[in-house]
Amino acid sequence: AQSVTQLGSHVSVSEGALVLLRCNYSSSVPPYLFWYVQYPNQGLQLLLKYTSAATLVKGINGFEAEFKKSETSFHLTKPSAHMSDAAEYFCAVGGSSSGSARQLTFGSGTQLTVLP
């Protein structure tokens, strides 16, 4: 079984400030973890993924996430927010073994607002 919890359905930051979006997961097998971004009226677009190669993962648009097994977390960060980062962000978990579920389980999403 697997699940994802995103803490905070809405996060507001000022332009230039640090972005921190929280994600905690639960998985019965070693997890593969993903962050997706959804802009208004668009589909989901992959930001970055963790597949056990390195705990600190760098993605597109300056975002990165760190896998912390002891905390079962995969928080998304960006040092300096830009107005164009305003969107909804989804964390997702998938199983890594051949016997596990093939689909991704998504969190409920975090709406990021960037204030001028």
Place this chain on the structure above:
Amino acid sequence: DAGVIQSPRHEVTEMGQEVTLRCKPISGHDYLFWYRQTMMRGLELLIYFNNNVPIDDSGMPEDRFSAKMPNASFSTLKIQPSEPRDSAVYFCASRRGLSLGGGNTEAFFGQGTRLTVV
């Protein structure tokens, strides 16, 4: 590749009518997923296929919903009869199977179909 293509982008229909949503996955992807997104329930997996075969349809809300994948390049999600509570954005996604090292590769999403049932 053009990505996952969904049609129509918007659909407005009257309660009781049949609605068919269409999806063309990325060529070479052997998994296809249908998701529904609403404000209340977020992103829900409805059904997924592997090599055109439905694997898990436990997320399909009712018998009014059905999905088919007649070939590797086309899938449909049908709602008959439609109801106002079916109003949502429906996403199709596809991905390749497990990588050599195991594990999920990322899913690629279409732009979605915004369905409004009045």
